[in-house]
Amino acid sequence: MSVMANPPPKPLVAKAAAHLASRARWSPLEIAFWLAALASIFLLPSKHLILTEIAILGLFAVSLDLILGYAGIVSLGHAAFFGFGAYVAGILAKYGIIKEPILAMLASGVAAAALGFVTSFLVLRGSDLTRLMVTLGVALVLREIANRLEITGGADGLQGVEMQPILGHFAFDIFGKTAYVYSLIVLFVLFLIARRIVNSPFGLSLRSVKGNPLRASAIGIHVNGRLVAVYTIAAAYAGVAGALLTQSTQFASLSVLDFERSADVMLMLIIGGTGYLYGGMIGAVLFKLVQDYLANVNPQYWQFWLGLGLVMMIMFGRVYGAVIATVIFAICMTTNLPFMHQILFTLVVVAVLGLARPDVLKLTSAITERAVAVQKKLKARFTRQPKGS
Amino acid sequence: MAPVLETKGLVKQFGGIVATNDVTLSVEKGARHALIGPNGAGKTTIINMLTGVLRPTAGTILLEGRDITGMEPHKRVQLGIARTFQINQLFADLTPLETIGLAVSERMELGGQWWRLVGSKGIVIDESVEILDRFNLADVMDERTGNLPYGKQRLLEIALAIACRPHVLLLDEPAAGVPEAERRGILDAVAALPSDVTVLLIEHDMDIVFSFADRISVLVNGTLFVEGPPEEVAQDPRVKAVYLGEEAHDA
Amino acid sequence: MLTILFDGIAYGMLLFVVACGLAVTLGLMNFVNLAHGAFAMAGGYITVILVNRAGLPFLASLPLAFIFTAIVGAVFERTLYVHVYAKSHLEQVLFTIGLVFMSVAAADYAMGSSQVFARTPPELQGQINFFGVGIGRYRLLIILVCGLLTVALQFALASTRFGSRLRAAVDDARVARGLGINVNAVFAVTFAVGSGLAGLGGALGAEILGLDPHFPLKFMIYFLIVVTVGGTSSITGPFIASLLLGIGDVAGKYYVPQFGAFIIYIIMIVVLIWRPQGLFSRAIAK
Numbered sequence: 010m011s012v013m014a015n016p017p018p019k020p021l022v023a024k025a026a027a028h029l030a031s032r033a034r035w036s037p038l039e040i041a042f043w044l045a046a047l048a049s050i051f052l053l054p055s056k057h058l059i060l061t062e063i064a065i066l067g068l069f070a071v072s073l074d075l076i077l078g079y080a081g082i083v084s085l086g087h088a089a090f091f092g093f094g095a096y097v098a099g100i101l102a103k104y105g106i107i108k109e110p111i112l113a114m115l116a117s118g119v120a121a122a123a124l125g126f127v128t129s130f131l132v133l134r135g136s137d138l139t140r141l142m143v144t145l146g147v148a149l150v151l152r153e154i155a156n157r158l159e160i161t162g163g164a165d166g167l168q169g170v171e172m173q174p175i176l177g178h179f180a181f182d183i184f185g186k187t188a189y190v191y192s193l194i195v196l197f198v199l200f201l202i203a204r205r206i207v208n209s210p211f212g213l214s215l216r217s218v219k220g221n222p223l224r225a226s227a228i229g230i231h232v233n234g235r236l237v238a239v240y241t242i243a244a245a246y247a248g249v250a251g252a253l254l255t256q257s258t259q260f261a262s263l264s265v266l267d268f269e270r271s272a273d274v275m276l277m278l279i280i281g282g283t284g285y286l287y288g289g290m291i292g293a294v295l296f297k298l299v300q301d302y303l304a305n306v307n308p309q310y311w312q313f314w315l316g317l318g319l320v321m322m323i324m325f326g327r328v329y330g331a332v333i334a335t336v337i338f339a340i341c342m343t344t345n346l347p348f349m350h351q352i353l354f355t356l357v358v359v360a361v362l363g364l365a366r367p368d369v370l371k372l373t374s375a376i377t378e379r380a381v382a383v384q385k386k387l388k389a390r391f392t393r394q395p396k397g398s
Numbered sequence: 399m400a401p402v403l404e405t406k407g408l409v410k411q412f413g414g415i416v417a418t419n420d421v422t423l424s425v426e427k428g429a430r431h432a433l434i435g436p437n438g439a440g441k442t443t444i445i446n447m448l449t450g451v452l453r454p455t456a457g458t459i460l461l462e463g464r465d466i467t468g469m470e471p472h473k474r475v476q477l478g479i480a481r482t483f484q485i486n487q488l489f490a491d492l493t494p495l496e497t498i499g500l501a502v503s504e505r506m507e508l509g510g511q512w513w514r515l516v517g518s519k520g521i522v523i524d525e526s527v528e529i530l531d532r533f534n535l536a537d538v539m540d541e542r543t544g545n546l547p548y549g550k551q552r553l554l555e556i557a558l559a560i561a562c563r564p565h566v567l568l569l570d571e572p573a574a575g576v577p578e579a580e581r582r583g584i585l586d587a588v589a590a591l592p593s594d595v596t597v598l599l600i601e602h603d604m605d606i607v608f609s610f611a612d613r614i615s616v617l618v619n620g621t622l623f624v625e626g627p628p629e630e631v632a633q634d635p636r637v638k639a640v641y642l643g644e645e646a647h648d649a
Numbered sequence: 650m651l652t653i654l655f656d657g658i659a660y661g662m663l664l665f666v667v668a669c670g671l672a673v674t675l676g677l678m679n680f681v682n683l684a685h686g687a688f689a690m691a692g693g694y695i696t697v698i699l700v701n702r703a704g705l706p707f708l709a710s711l712p713l714a715f716i717f718t719a720i721v722g723a724v725f726e727r728t729l730y731v732h733v734y735a736k737s738h739l740e741q742v743l744f745t746i747g748l749v750f751m752s753v754a755a756a757d758y759a760m761g762s763s764q765v766f767a768r769t770p771p772e773l774q775g776q777i778n779f780f781g782v783g784i785g786r787y788r789l790l791i792i793l794v795c796g797l798l799t800v801a802l803q804f805a806l807a808s809t810r811f812g813s814r815l816r817a818a819v820d821d822a823r824v825a826r827g828l829g830i831n832v833n834a835v836f837a838v839t840f841a842v843g844s845g846l847a848g849l850g851g852a853l854g855a856e857i858l859g860l861d862p863h864f865p866l867k868f869m870i871y872f873l874i875v876v877t878v879g880g881t882s883s884i885t886g887p888f889i890a891s892l893l894l895g896i897g898d899v900a901g902k903y904y905v906p907q908f909g910a911f912i913i914y915i916i917m918i919v920v921l922i923w924r925p926q927g928l929f930s931r932a933i934a935k
Contacts, residue, residue: 017527021536025495025527028540029517083739131922137738138681142877143921149870150914157907210503211512217489217500224487227449228501228562229475230509238510268866272746279743310758316750323744324732352755363728 033208042287043197050190057185063297064192065253070277070289071196071203072246078283079207080239081219082132085141085271086148087247089128092266094121094248096155099167099261108173114195114252121248122241129240133233145268152266166262170255181257188257195253196290199246203286206242215239276319279327310348314338317355324366329373333362400463402427402596403448403479403566408457410443410620417443418454419620425566425598425613432599432611436640440620441600442484445568448598449481450474461566478565482555484574484600490544494535494554497543498526501561526561533557533587549580556587566596573603608632616640652784653900659788660857661895662795665888667850667868668875669802670843676819676881678734678836683745685847685872686865687752692718692848693767693855693864694760700767707770711794714852715845722844726837749865756862764861767852791853798846803884815839819882874917 049060069091076082094117100106107113131143155161162168174180181187206212217225218232226232255261264270273296274289281292299318303311317337322330337358341351362369403425410418417440425431433441446452448459450471458467466474489497499516502525503509517523530536533553538546543554552572559567573584588610591597601607607614607628614631616624624634631637671685692714699710725748733744773787806812818825818832826832851860858868871894879890894913902909 017524017531021527021531021539022523025523025539026517028493028495029499029523030515033515033517085742131918135921138675139877139921141681141738141742142873143918145870145873146914146918146921150911150918153910153914205515206512208515209512210500210509210514210516213492213496213500213516214504214509216492217497220489220491221487223451224483224489224558226471227451227475227481227483227487228558229472229504230500231470231472268869272743275743310754312750313754316747316752316754319743319747319750320729323736323740323747324729348758352758355751360724360728363732366732 033204039287042290046193046197050186050193054184054186057189059297059301061185061189061192061253061257063293064189064196065250065257066274066277066297067290067293068192068196068199068250068253069247070274070281070293071200071286072243072250072289073274074278074283074286074289075203075207075243075246076240077278078285078288079212079215079219080236081222082236082240083137083140084132084144085268085275086144086146087243087274088266088268088270089144089148089151090121090125090244090247091251091254091270091274092148092151092155093124094118094251095255095261095265096161096167096251097121097248098252099170099255100160102170102172102256103167109177110172110175110191110256114249114256117252118245118249121251122245124248125244126237126241128244129237132240133236145271148266148268148271152263155263155266162261164263166260166264167255168260170259170261172256172259181259185257188253192253192257195249199249200286200290203246207286211235211238276315279319279322280331282327306342313352313355317359320359324363325369325373329376401425401460402429402462403598404460405444405448406458406460408444408447408459409455410440410447410452411455417620418447421457421617421620421622423615423622425596427596428593430597430599430610430612432601432607432614433617434601434604434607434614435617435623438619439617441617442570443620444617445481445570445598445600448568449479475562475564478563479568480559480562480564480566481568482559482570482572484570486548486551486555488543488551488554488558490542492543493540494530494543494546494557495526495539497554497558498529498561499523501558502526502529505562529557529561532590533560534583547580549576549583552576552580552584553587556584560591560595564595566598567591569597569599569601571600571602573601573606653903654896655784655792656788657896657899658892659785659791659795659895660899661892662799663791663850663854663857664871664875664895665891666795666798667847667854668872668891669884669887670840670845670847671872672876672879672881672884672887673815673819673839673843675876677815677822677839679738680730680734681738681741681745682730683742683869683873684748684752684865685745685844686868687749688718688722688844688847689851689854689868690752690756690860690862690864691721692845692851693860694756694765695848696852696855697760697765697767697860701765707767707773710767711849711852715849718848718851719841719845722847723837723841725844726840730840731833749869753862753865756864760862762862764859765855766860767855769856787856791857794853795850798849799884799888806884811835811838870917871913874913878917878920 049056053060072090073084073087076084097117097120098113101113101116102108107116128147131147132140135143156164172181175187175191179187179191207215214225214230214235218230218235222232251265254265277292277296278289279292280295281288281290300311300315303314314334318331318334321334324330325333337355341354346354401424405421405423408418408421408423409416421444433444435441443452447454450466450469454467458465460466461474461477461479464477466477492500496516499522503519503522506522508519508522527536527539530539533556535550535553535557538550543551546554552575556569556572569588572588573581576584585606588606599607599611611628614626614628615622616631616637618640623640624631624637667689668685671682674680674682674685695714695717696707696710699705699713700707705713733741736744769787773790775786777784777786777789806816814825814830814835817828818830818835822832851864858864874894875887875890878893879887894916897912897916898909901912
C-alpha cells in the first residue's frame with residue numbers, strides 16, 4: 010500500500026478545493042430565480058392556479074431529471090409514480106386515513122418511493138429501448154389498475170376529495186393561494202435536497218455511471234445499487250408532485266397516468282435542458298405557458314403544434330427548432346387559414362425543411378458562431394483583463 | 399510465497415469459438431508480469447475475466463487465495479484488483495480532479511454519502527491532488543476530461559486505476575495510441591509504480607516489455623504458449639516463430 | 650372456445666401485418682418508430698373515405714390504402730426520418746411522438762373524434778358455420794389476406810435478391826455496405842413497404858380494432874410488444890409474438906374480463922426481464 014510520499018503542494022490543494030466548491034456555490038441567477046418565484050406569490054395573485062400547476066410540473070420534471078439527466082435512465086413511464094402519488098394522496102384524504110395534507114403528501118411520497126424501489130430492478134438490465142418499453146408497460150399496467158378498481162373511482166377518477174387545512178390552520182382557498190404557497194414551499198425544499206444530492210459524492214458517482222457505467226464499476230462503484238437509489242428518490246419526488254396535484258385540485262383523474270403525461274414531462278426537459286436541475290423547472294414554465302396559450306387560441310388541436318415543436322427541436326436543436334416551429338405557427342395564425350390548410354402547409358414546410366436540412370443546419374451554426382463571437386466581444390469589453398480561453 | 403493472483407484452467411467460449419483455452423497463470427506479489435501475444439490471442443479476454451466483465455466458461459480465479467471467479471466487478475475492486483483499458487474509458491464530462499476524487503472517495507467508502515458536498519473532506523482532496531501531481535496532471539485538474547490531449551487522458555487512465563490503491567494492477571496496453579512525444583510520460587509513470595503493487599501488463603511494444611517485466615507469458619490463440627523470465631522467452635525459438643511467422647503471414 | 654381461438658388468430662395476424670414493418674425498421678436501422686401506428690390509422694381512414702364517401706368497393710380500396718400509405722411512408726422517410734437515424738433512441742422516440750401528436754390532432758380535425766367504420770360489403774358480414782363452429786366471415790378474410798401476405802413476405806425475404814440484401818443489411822449494415830449493398834435504398838423501400846403494410850393492416854383492422862384519432866396511441870404499445878417480445882432478427886419472431894398476443898388478449902378479455910387487459914402488459918414486462926433482447930432475437934447492438 011503506497012503511503013503519500015510527499016504531501017501535495019498547498020497552492021494546488023487550495024486550487025482543487027476552490028474548483029470543487031465553485032460547483033456547488035449558488036449563482037446569482039439561481040438566487041434571482043427563487044426570488045422571482047417568491048415574488049410571484051404577491052405580484053401575480055390572479056395567476057395562482059396556473060402557477061401551482063407550473064410548480065407541480067416543475068417538481069415532476071426535476072424528478073425525471075434526476076434519473077434521466079444525472080443517471081442516464083430513460084423512461085417513458087415516469088407518470089406511473091406521479092399518478093400513484095396522486096391517487097394515494099386522494100385516497101388518504103377521501104377516506105380520512107391521513108387528514109393533515111403535509112403528512113398525506115409525505116406518505117404519498119413514501120408510497121411512490123416504495124413503488125419505485127420495487128420496479129427499479131426492471132430498468133437495470135437491457136438497452137435503452139428495453140427501458141423505454143418496460144417503463145411504458147409499468148405505467149400502462151398502473152393505469153389499467155386505476156381504471157378497474159372501485160377505490161380509485163375507475164374511469165371517472167377519484168372524486169369527493171376534501172382537503173383539510175394545512176397544519177390545521179391554512180385552508181385551501183378557491184383562488185389557489187394556499188395551494189400555490191404550499192406547492193412552492195414543497196418544491197423549494199425538495200429542490201434544496203436534490204441540489205445537495207447532485208453535488209454530493211453520491212451525485213458525482215451518478216454522473217460517472219451515466220457517463221461510463223463500465224468504468225464506474227471498474228473503480229469500485231456498485232452501479233446497480235446507485236441506480237436503484239436514485240430511481241427510488243426520483244419516484245418519491247414524482248409521487249409528491251402527484252400528491253400536490255390531487256391536493257390542490259381536490260380531484261385525481263385517470264389522466265395522471267396517461268402516456269401523454271410521461272411524454273409531456275420529457276418535452277419539458279428537452280425544452281429546459283437536462284443535468285442541471287433548473288432545466289425541468291424552466292421547461293415546466295415554458296411548456297405550461299405555451300400549452301395555455303395554444304389551448305386558448307386553438308382549443309382542440311394544440312397537440313398538433315406541440316408535436317410540431319417536438320419534431321423541429323429534435324431536427325434542428327432546441328433553440329432553432331423552437332424558433333422554426335414558432336414561425337410556422339405564427340404564419341398559420343396570422344393568415345387565418347382553415348385548419349386543414351394549416352396542416353397541409355405545415356407538412357409541406359416540414360418536408361422542405363427536411364430535404365434542406367443540411368443547409369438549414371449550416372445556417373443555424375453560422376448564426377450560433379456569430380452569436381458566440383459577439384458575446385465574446387461584449388464580455389471582453391466589460392471585463393478588465395481579457396482571459397485567454 | 400503464495401501467488402497474489404492465480405487462474406486455474408481458465409476457459410472462455412463464445413459460441414463455437416474458444417477464446418481462452420485452459421489458461422493457468424500465477425503471478426507473484428510485487429511481480430512485473432507481462433502478457434504478450436499476437437493480435438486476437440485473447441489477452442484482453444483474460445483481463446475481462448479477471449475483472450469480472452466476462453464470466454469464464456470454466457476455471458477459477460483466485461485473488462490472494464480468495465476465489466473471485468463469480469464476483470461482481472465492483473466487489474473485486476474493493477478487494478484490491480484494478481485495471482486500465484486498452485482504449486481509454488474515462489468520464490468525458492468530469493474533470494480529472496473529480497475523476498480521481500471519485501475513486502478515492504469510493505475507496506474510502508464515502509461514495510454513498512449524499513448529504514455532504516463534494517470537496518468537503520480534506521483527506522480526499524489531499525490524496526487526489528497528490529495522485530494528479532504524481533502523474534503530471536495537476537495543471538489540467540479542472541479541465542473537462544474529454545477536452546484533454548490523448549496522452550494526458552492515458553495518464554489519467556492509469557492514475558485512476560492507481561487511485562483505487564490496488565494490490566494487483568492490470569494494465570491493458572498502457573502506451574497504445576499515445577503519440578510519440580507523450581510516450582515517455584506513460585512509460586515513466588508505469589516504471590514509477592509502487593513496488594508493492596503487483597502488475598500484470600499486456601503490451602505489444604517489446605521495448606516496454608523487456609525493460610519493465612521480470613516475467614513474461616506468451617499467449618497464442620487463447621493458449622499459454624511459453625512462460626518464463628524475459629531472457630529465456632526472448633531466446634525461445636517457438637516465440638520467434640510465432641511472431642516472425644505472423645509477420646511473414648501478414649506481409 | 651374455438652371461436653375465441655379463431656378470433657385471437659385473426660387479431661394476432663392483423664397485429665403482425667401492421668407491426669412487421671416496425672420490426673424490420675428496428676432491426677434494420679435500429680430506429681424506434683412510435684409513429685408506426687399513425688400509418689395504420691392513415692390506411693384505415695383512407696379506406697373509410699374511399700368506401701363511405703367515394704363509394705368504392707371495400708376490397709378495391711385495400712390495395713389503394715396500401716399504396717397511399719407506402720407513398721406517404723416513402724416521402725416521410727426521405728424528408729424526415731433519415732435525419733434521426735444517427736440519434737439516440739430517446740431522441741428517436743421523442744421525434745416520432747411529436748409526429749404522433751401531429752397525426753392524432755390532424756385526424757381528429759379531419760375525421761372527427763368518434764369512431765368510424767368502413768361500410769363492409771354484405772358478403773363479408775356474418776358467419777359461416779364450419780363443423781358447428783361459428784367463423785366470422787370478416788375475420789376469415791383477415792386471416793386469409795394476412796396469411797397470404799405473411800407467406801409472400803417470407804418468400805420475398807428468403808428467395809429474392811432484394812430479400813437477401815435486406816437480410817444482410819439487418820444482420821450487419823456496415824458489412825453489407827462494404828459488400829456494395831445500397832443500405833439506404835434498401836431501407837427506403839423497406840420502410841415504404843412496411844408503412845404500406847401498416848396502412849393495409851389498419852384498413853383491414855378498422856372494423857375489429859376500432860378506428861378513431863387516438864388509434865396510434867392506443868395501439869402503440871401492442872406493436873411495441875410484438876417487436877420487443879418477438880425480436881427483430883426474423884419474421885417468425887414477431888409472427889409468433891403477434892399470435893401469442895392476439896390469442897392472449899382475446900382469450901384474456903373473454904375468460905378473465907377483470908384482468909384481460911393486463912395480461913399483455915404483464916407478458917411484456919416478464920419477457921423483457923427474462924430476456925431483454927426479446928424471445929427470438931440476438932441482442933440488438935447498441
